[in-house]
Amino acid sequence: MADYTYQTRRKMTEDWVAHVKEKAGHLSKNEKQLLPGAAYHSVAQAPQDWMRGLFDSGKYQKLSDLYRGELPGLVKACVPEKLTEEFYYALDQMNQFQMTAGWYRRSVRSDSYRPFVYQSVQLLWAYARLEFYGGSLADILTGRIDPEQYDHARTERWSYAEMLAAQIDRKEEATIQAVKDILLGEGNTLMISHKLIRGIVMSKNTELYEILGKFLLAARLQEGARQAVCETMDAGRPEAFLHLFGVIEENNLVRYSSVKRAVSTWIGIFDEKSAERITEKLVRLMGQCLRDDGFCREQLASNDSIAISCGLWAKGFYDAQQAVTEVLELIRHGTKNQKMTASYFNRSLQFGYLKQKAAKEAILSWPDDLELAACFLPSFMDNTYRCFTQLLEEKDGRSYLQLCDGKVRKPDNLPVTEIFENEKEARKVYILFRDMLSRIPKKGIDLNPCIFPWYRVTMTQSDIALRMCLIAWMLQDEAYLDEAARLIPIVGQGNTYGAARAAAARVLLYRPQTPARREVLFELLHNPEEYTMQSAYRLAEDMELAVGDYLIIEKNLKYKKGRAGVLALLRKQEPAALRESVGRLLETDSEECRMGALDLALQIKKEGPQEFAAVRPLLETLTGPTGREQVILGELLGTKSEAQDILNTPGFGLYDTTKEWLLPPVEVDEKQSVKLFAGGEDACIQILERLNSLIEEKNELEYKTAWGVEMLLGTKLDNCRWIHGDPEAEPLDALPFRELWEDFYRKEIKTEEMLLELYLYQKCRAQRNDYERNLELYRKVFGSGLLKKPPFKKLVQGLRYGAQAGTVIDTLFTQYVPAGLKARWGLKGTAKLLAVLEASNAFYECEEKRWNGEKECFTKRAAELPIFKEMRWWLSLADEGDWGSAFTLRFKLQEFYDKLRGKEVLRRYDRVRAGYLTLADYVDCYVKGIWDKDLFYKAVFTFLSLKSLIGPASTVEQKGAVSSRDARIGELNAFFGQGVILPVDGKYHFDQIGDEVPAMKLAHEIYQEAVPLILKVELKRGGAGDPILRIRIIDSGDLWHRCDDSDSDCAWERDITAQFRLLFKYNRAESRFKPSAQGVPAKAGGDGRRLEKSPEGNGYHKEAAGGAGHVCAAVDSSFGGIFESAGIPERLLLFYGPHRGTAG
Template structure:
């Protein structure tokens, strides 16, 4: 910033050789800056680049930005040096891949230098070089790299060195030659390749036209590739195969364009279906076509293609090459037609396309709700409004919701309401909820008429809807209940001809008993709501006190704290003395481990993926049998025993290093990092958040390299190292004592923030990776006594943090976010630690009924999955081979009792509630 790019700058040279450049640089412009300095003759920078290429540790310093800076420069000496560096790669396939794949990211002369090196030294024998050739040209997929042959390489060399030869290749009917020729032409100037493709589109053979579709696709430059795609569609409007071949490059940003037309009240693009205060931005037709006439022509071409398709999707595979295929589906055609209709604001076209939105296949990136919103947010014709009413019953949930949101804001006629009533023939609960909500927006007299029509219907689902509407009204008070009962008997004097399900609702409306009485009863008639449990942490604090004394530092401050009682309490004192290593001491241990690894760095092994690997390039698994001990899955176990015996030596040092290697939150997650780091150090000392071992080789941007964490995991398994449970429990007590603003840290702002981030703007201190590792030890118990000891602590942590209230579980499989789920509560009840009343109270007030029923229900399946067995193995005998639990155990019988009571309660309410949520 503000620096003369031509001035010699030793700091830039130092930067190139620094740890930061080697492992932290993500500035995408750096290669351009580097190339500019090289071309301006900056001697310090050129020397630094030369030193990086020639140094012993060059595999660390020669990064992708450095390679791209070299190939973008005009310095032929550095081009030659990079080529020699490529030749010297030996076993380092990653180096070869980095150089070759980026060879075409700069000047032509640099690329030709690398290409000649590959040709002259038979480097095609290496898979990284084959992969690079496939990457340059787009010819051959990663799965078909065996097709990258010497013949293909020779053709590439000829075409890229001789323009006439490249043009000659495009005149053949050989697909490989056509694509190679186009690539060679486009290598120098993409416009020239487009010009040649347009000529082929006009006059070429069918195979030539299909071949250019391949290059057009892999060019990945929509501004240019769109030209050829439009030309093909206009020239061959009825050819489905040709349309499929070029569709990936034709209006390919349709989803993004349509989504960008939907803003919230602040002018930001809307992604969520929950946002319904929307502003719709017009789409000028000239942004996607030359003029309105061209847009109409293309709309008609797309419509004709869609109408001619006998199936929703047509596959053409293989096409052009054995490894390549394309698909034409009505979804893509409909999306483009909808966008064109919206841009033109032609009501006839909108009428035509709005009834075809079900052809759009819904996915994460493309949802038909967006097309419904832009086309029908302000319906101008009866066709459009009828379509909108129909979409309330659409199978896809976001589309249903979007239609309901729009209809709520529209004036509806009696005919509209009668049409909505017909949708109640469907059983979908969400559709019924939306329709009933809309019907109840009418004046009361009109709502009564809707109810009468529904009750008088010959279809059960319609009658059930009428009963449900009356039930909702009957819950508004005694007067409303009497009026609802009178209206019910006016249409249906008795329930004799109704189904069993209808009779339940009928009797509830006509009498005073029903779901409402159950829901209004204290504790739902199941438990005493005054039941309490007060955790006693005395014993845990005593055990922590004992260990704190053992680790007490022999210092004046520590002695004074012990005899006067002035100073940190026992949990904090234990943590301070256990995590005693300073940052400098941690660095010292990691320096010695790093040196040890590099001393053995030339040892070679084969990874589980079958690749040859040097130890100095990383420590990776040699097999995938995760049930085996950790040390058996990695190479050189004897080395890691030596690391422990000669460097680490004691468990306390090990766990200081172990927690130092695990990242906490960082500035991309937490807003106030200073406060977070300060709090984290009260638990982990110098090993807390903010510590980062600087290693230019074995490292990554935000956390320590996996080499260290893997190595420490191996050692923990070999030495059977277990963190003292008192330390883990002291850490949890310390976390409980943190102030609210640290327990729930405000998230750092992000332009990529999701709806989830807006709804839950805080992260939990307990949920950092570092504290999760501590929590797994704090919450572990191996026998009944250990469970009795730790349950009060875990319960206290739950009540202080209230995770399920702050961040409800989003899992498809219902399970509480709290530390304690239903299983330990049942055990505590079995042991007499809590009463049955309190157990049920916990289900409703803490765990959540849905979570408790789901977890308990997993115990009553014929085969219990391993995760379920793991949850209950401390409470009842389990058989991992048969996947069963001892059904005679007291724990299982209590689970069965609680589960049956909860399910019966749910059924008693649900059978009487209709479609009204409870």
């Protein structure tokens, strides 16, 4: 039933939500919050907490009482009147079911209804969906409703299991018969779903238990269906589970992998990778624990971890609270192994109020045992990070926290009673954690294995510190807050993702009132973790900073991390104070601090020439500047700015910006577009329906997917083999039953033209809403005569096997339709589209509801509509004779939309939409002699960016054998075209490519022209400004400098901005040196020889082993002067030349 699309289902969902809200009328605040919304499968947290609070207070004991007493209007709006009592019955049965979910669930139950609040709302919405569909549950299960509604019910999440169980219990014969028909009917495995099985095991109907047990044993059953039963059978009543568990025991079904995985999930003492350890012996042990309470107690008294786990699982199977009582008993009186085994069970309970009770008992009872604390800590305050983010989130439910650069918000308070009995207990735990932190090794506690061979437990200083931070915030004790703030740098240590550190900083360091916390905040401005550093900047930016604060902030400039933020904060000072900062920084011994001062001076010069006049004397006092400082000082104190002159020159001096475009003529008759769809939509519909009928006839054909899953054709049509990388394979080889589809093509479709038309018909069906909204444009492009009909008017929906049919058509299209035919259609259709496109029809408006219910309005391009999008893509397949026409059509389409950029509205997180030509297309236009260098550069700067050129152009300057990593294959393909540059024996040899690749000469020319220009600007920019290009190679004659964006402790780093690094990195084939006129010893990795100024003064040479050196680079070559002016001799350089076997 996947023939319907995401858009059609989304529209039906929105209609349903609107229907419920229309019926609702006047509701209370809490009732309104529980109405279904845009994210209809997600229930708002606030009303759930309110409902749980009503149970905690003792006001209600049953869910039905709560809904009757507090939510009567909501029930009336969602539940059909005749099913109201059935709904209340279903609510009150929930505490008979398992209360956990997911792979790490355990089969546990509870008398309380508190754990079922979420499920109760899902059930309410399920009844609302039933009322919207307008049929009975039996009708929906058997497909006797509108096909589109049937598709929606089966595809969009619908939690009807409890409803099904209630109807079975209440003797709804039609529903019971529908379930029997599905289980016992032939070819009905498609209808088996987790929700259906859940409904059966949640009911009291022993006859259906029997049928489900037989279904489980059926020889014809696929492994997937067997897995569905086993994964779900623990979700309902104990009686249902015991019956099906007995079937597994009696027939040794544990030999099947799906049963092993299910047993592993129920008992939880094996993970997915070790499910093979599940044996018949273990299954019988589990069964006996369930049926014999005395035997179960014997297992709990043993010191065998598996036996203890089985005993705790059996107790929790009937009552989770009883299982926790047993865990507490083991904590107080058990052996260490019993305690640790109990921690394993406790961790999997999923409900914090249960597992935290036992974990807190263990930590308070045995504070000196770090290993035991490590076992129980994951169950105690395990949602600390979530607590921090909740304290920071807006309460409107329409926004989410952005730790990296989101706005600063005052954190909420959190009462100690949320976690602890009282303030005294909270302080006691804080002090215990402080003691643990002092005793825990820096590398933490790592128990591997722990209890079981597959289980590992770790406890780090970060785990303790994070919890201490939250307790300190709860207590609001200034001394504790100061102490906890100093622990923030510890939080998240050892983790690649440091959001917890940033969250703790945003809470504890919000407008800090004490010097200790202010000092911690300013230290975090250079924290290596990005989120923390950005959060510290936002927090400091939000503060009223004093003179003393700026003095502390200045010190951060000696670090590379966070410089941009520190400089931005310092620039907030008054002019006089800023001048003093510059003066202080210039007097320090740190080159990075002095560079910071120069960066500030650059900004002052740019924004306030008058203020710069007062700063200039300070700059003139700087003595003995380094190479880097000389470059920036020259820019600051010089009368002319070479870098600024380049930036002010149109086209940066690379090309003539006034030159008009020169395009190949379009040799296409646009009037031919009306003849394209000659087959007609009736033929498309007839073929599609026949293909659907063929698949229905063959729906029980079995095959094995490419990943080894047994599948029926009627269930899904998927790949039966991978053909990627096999040059002999054809598209149809990927599908099962190739002969069937080939025969259908020959007998029914017959021609390539008809197949192409059918393919486009499918595209329009898939995007029906967009297509039908723009019929007028389709009429203008493809219509003829007075009526000007669009290509298609009847887009059939509801084909039972539409998804499989779509897969067949797509594969046949790839197999049989040649590139030339696609290109011809693309030329004719796009030419006519360009002829009728204008500002009024270039875009069409769209609206989407976001996850939080907000409506987002944006535009889509008409050129991206079905048919137009495909035809535009087919232009890239044009042969040499039509290349010019195809290029010009794409260019004009791109130019058309580029001129309308101001009218295009993007979605919030969309980037600017790409053009319709690639860099490789522009390269081709130049190589073919149509464009000169001016037009080539103009196209790149107009539609792309200089960065897109510099990457590939500098990549191919690498000499010798270059690895795939250093070759940057994506950049090569973007410039030269897909697969034009290929490796030899796994390596790329760019220096061996000649005239056989004409574009290579262009790449070298771009490098020689553009890179010197970039260096003249960027080496004088300083540490402020926008991110700039990354140049892979800087070449001065035979002297090569390899630039990489990877970190290395033996690299020279030039921090142009916080996001730009130019790195010169050492490797085996290359020695790195610090050249000077006198020569200095080579650094690590070198051989101790010197790089010396050549006697001729035209470069540097390396002293050879026998004393003879040879020239490596000429200063007056293309980059020599730049290196000299930029102070490069003061930096570490890489040496690479043709003589690396001897002296280099």
